[in-house]
Amino acid sequence: MPPAIRISQVTKRYGQLLALDQIDLEIRQGEFFGLLGPNGAGKTTLISSIAGLVKPDGGRIVVMGHDVQSDYRNSRRLLGVVPQEIVFDPFFTVRETLQFQSGYYGIRKNDVWIDEILANLDLDAKANANMRSLSGGMKRRVLVAQALVHRPPVIVLDEPTAGVDVELRQTLWKFIRRLNEDGHTIVLTTHYLEEAESQCGRIAMLKAGYLIALDSTSALLRRFSSHLLSLRLRPGDVLPERIAQHARQNGTQWQLQCEHIEEVENVLAELRAAGCVIEDMEIGKPDLEDVFVKLMHSGEVVT
Numbered sequence: 001m002p003p004a005i006r007i008s009q010v011t012k013r014y015g016q017l018l019a020l021d022q023i024d025l026e027i028r029q030g031e032f033f034g035l036l037g038p039n040g041a042g043k044t045t046l047i048s049s050i051a052g053l054v055k056p057d058g059g060r061i062v063v064m065g066h067d068v069q070s071d072y073r074n075s076r077r078l079l080g081v082v083p084q085e086i087v088f089d090p091f092f093t094v095r096e097t098l099q100f101q102s103g104y105y106g107i108r109k110n111d112v113w114i115d116e117i118l119a120n121l122d123l124d125a126k127a128n129a130n131m132r133s134l135s136g137g138m139k140r141r142v143l144v145a146q147a148l149v150h151r152p153p154v155i156v157l158d159e160p161t162a163g164v165d166v167e168l169r170q171t172l173w174k175f176i177r178r179l180n181e182d183g184h185t186i187v188l189t190t191h192y193l194e195e196a197e198s199q200c201g202r203i204a205m206l207k208a209g210y211l212i213a214l215d216s217t218s219a220l221l222r223r224f225s226s227h228l229l230s231l232r233l234r235p236g237d238v239l240p241e242r243i244a245q246h247a248r249q250n251g252t253q254w255q256l257q258c259e260h261i262e263e264v265e266n267v268l269a270e271l272r273a274a275g276c277v278i279e280d281m282e283i284g285k286p287d288l289e290d291v292f293v294k295l296m297h298s299g300e301v302v303t
């Protein structure tokens with residue numbers, strides 16, 4: 001089984017700017033994969049290269065066994081891309097837009113599938129509305145629908161939830177998760193790290209054109225996220241010196257950054273041994289934002 005997407009040594013320059021620097025990345029069939037990075041990291045350039053819209057200066061991209069440059073038609077047929085920018089033809093209705101898009105892939109009589117997509121994206125009431133008359137969020141739903149008309153096995157979503165309300169986010173994720181459960185490979189870029197954390201099994205992080213992290217979401221969280229332990233002691237109790245050195249006082253609370261959960265256990269044992277009584281305690285869950293911030297500010301590379 002070929003990988004869904006194989007990216008080998010891909011480099012892209014815009015004049016002096018190195019937008020992608022020798023990127024190597026393999027996305028397996030059936031994965032829900034996150035591509036993260038700050039503004040300008042190269043995510044859209046990489047996605048556009050996968051879609052054959054940008055021609056890399058070096059390297060090779062293969063989608064489901066088909067080279068994006070030398071076998072463009074087949075690779076493009078296997079890919080559905082939801083672009084970041086909203087572009088639409090103001091003269092068509094939503095249904096016409098989707099029929100037109102189906103025709104682009106040589107598919108006629110696609111209305112059963114089009115109806116299913118419209119229903120799953122809560123767009124059925126707007127099927128005959130003119131594209132011009134839709135709100136920004138509705139237009140974004142149509143972009144998602146357009147990417148799916150030819151039932152591509154690999155679906156790439158470039159910030160699909162930017163500027164989208166909570167209800168659509170939930171509808172969208174439910175549909176995308178269902179497609180993933182049915183075997184579709186999903187590649188997602190987003191700035192909403194909690195979305196990436198909850199949806200993606202594996203994550204790559206780009207920084208200024210470099211791939212700086214590639215691992216499962218759980219491994220990245222384990223490796224880079226610390227637990228924030230917040231404690232309130234019985235009035236009059238004093239933190240043992242060793243712990244106080246590393247703790248920060250916030251009103252009546254003490255806060256300690258613990259790299260591992262075992263460290264939390266050690267702190268509690270020391271407090272007990274010192275005769276301290278804990279009146280209130282909270283352990284902050286590690287999240288992808290910690291990982292992201294740490295990786296973006298350190299020179300570390302974990303691929």
Ligand SMILES: Nc1ncnc2c1ncn2[C@@H]1O[C@H](COP(=O)(O)OP(=O)(O)OP(=O)(O)O)[C@@H](O)[C@H]1O
Nearest residue numbers: 014017019037038039040041042043044045046084
């Ligand atoms: N057509 C272009 N011409 C010149 N420079 C470009 C072009 N497209 C992108 N760039 C530059 O390449 C770099 C990577 O841009 P890209 O859009 O891929 O980043 P991104 O990670 O998708 O950012 P964002 O999160 O803001 O969407 C940026 O410095 C950007 O200014």
